[in-house]
Amino acid sequence: MEIAPLRFGVGHDCTFPAALAAATENEYDWLMGCSAAAFTTSLDAEGWDPLAAAPSDPPTRDRAARAAGVRLDEVAPPFDEDMRALVLERIAEAIDTRLPPLVRGLGGPPEYGLLIGYDETAPAFFARTFFDKGDEPRRVGWEAFEDETRGTPIFLDRRTAPDRAGAVREGIDAALAAGDGTDRALASWAEAVRDEARWSDAKHAGSAAFADHAMRALLVDKRRAAGRFLRSIRGLFPNAPGADLLRAAESYGYAAETAAKGGLGEFAGGTAMRFLDVGHRRAWAKNLEIVREHDREGREALTAARGAMR
Numbered sequence: 001m002e003i004a005p006l007r008f009g010v011g012h013d014c015t016f017p018a019a020l021a022a023a024t025e026n027e028y029d030w031l032m033g034c035s036a037a038a039f040t041t042s043l044d045a046e047g048w049d050p051l052a053a054a055p056s057d058p059p060t061r062d063r064a065a066r067a068a069g070v071r072l073d074e075v076a077p078p079f080d081e082d083m084r085a086l087v088l089e090r091i092a093e094a095i096d097t098r099l100p101p102l103v104r105g106l107g108g109p110p111e112y113g114l115l116i117g118y119d120e121t122a123p124a125f126f127a128r129t130f131f132d133k134g135d136e137p138r139r140v141g142w143e144a145f146e147d148e149t150r151g152t153p154i155f156l157d158r159r160t161a162p163d164r165a166g167a168v169r170e171g172i173d174a175a176l177a178a179g180d181g182t183d184r185a186l187a188s189w190a191e192a193v194r195d196e197a198r199w200s201d202a203k204h205a206g207s208a209a210f211a212d213h214a215m216r217a218l219l220v221d222k223r224r225a226a227g228r229f230l231r232s233i234r235g236l237f238p239n240a241p242g243a244d245l246l247r248a249a250e251s252y253g254y255a256a257e258t259a260a261k262g263g264l265g266e267f268a269g270g271t272a273m274r275f276l277d278v279g280h281r282r283a284w285a286k287n288l289e290i291v292r293e294h295d296r297e298g299r300e301a302l303t304a305a306r307g308a309m310r
Contacts, residue, residue: 004128012028014222016064020156032225033171035061038175038222038252039175039298040182041185041219050210066159069158069159071158073156073157077145104152106140106150126139175302183295186289205276212262212284213267214267223253226249244302244308245305255298
């Protein structure tokens with residue numbers, strides 16, 4: 001089936017919601033908001049693994065799936081001969097009914113893509129991932145389905161259409177519940193940027209700069225999605241004060257633009273070199289504190305708006 005290439009840097013950087021949106025023909029911002037992914041931040045404070053910042057924990061995925069009107073059914077490899085026959089049959093059925101399965105970790109990190117085609121005679125599968133080198137789908141065989149983190153298909157079972165107002169309330173409730181954790185993550189991030197020991201060794205500083213760059217791209221993508229989502233839902237709640245939703249949207253928009261000042265785009269040697277400059281790091285840490293303040297203001301406005309949602 002025809003699904004456009006998946007790309008980082010075009011406003012859909014969170015791979016699970018992006019893949020789910022493409023598979024179910026939903027709006028990315030809708031799934032980001034209803035899952036609460038747009039409003040949260042998580043951090044691996046010790047290892048600084050950028051994947052920790054990606055919204056792919058089970059509760060977030062389940063909220064996104066409910067908002068998309070599907071149920072997730074994950075089938076982890078490896079597959080023996082009998083299972084291969086069953087999995088191939090199910091992949092073919094899903095694609096033929098235009099509800100392609102997601103796939104995690106196909107040919108790269110445990111991020112998400114889509115299985116969009118198959119060849120029963122080979123057998124072979126065609127996929128879209130965020131790590132494809134060109135516009136053509138990636139072709140893989142059974143060897144690509146290795147384990148839970150590399151090559152796990154996630155089938156989508158249709159369920160009743162979501163209660164859109166209920167999905168919004170669920171996402172906002174989850175966002176507000178995660179507020180303290182998000183604030184702590186941003187504070188830890190700023191503290192790590194100020195930690196001179198982390199940046200004293202050029203080799204380790206380079207890997208840390210890459211992680212920071214990837215996490216910043218996700219942060220900007222999330223907060224921009226938050227602003228768009230909040231502006232889009234005002235019509236669902238006639239009794240909710242639109243001014244509070246707009247105020248929250250503006251705050252999250254300010255958070256995104258403040259974070260974007262740290263730099264976006266492709267990571268290159270110059271990006272890493274900038275992080276060796278203590279002045280650059282201090283400025284970025286200060287911007288992270290400003291992001292925290294905008295986030296707090298956004299949650300305050302969101303709390304007020306949520307109180308009027310019936």
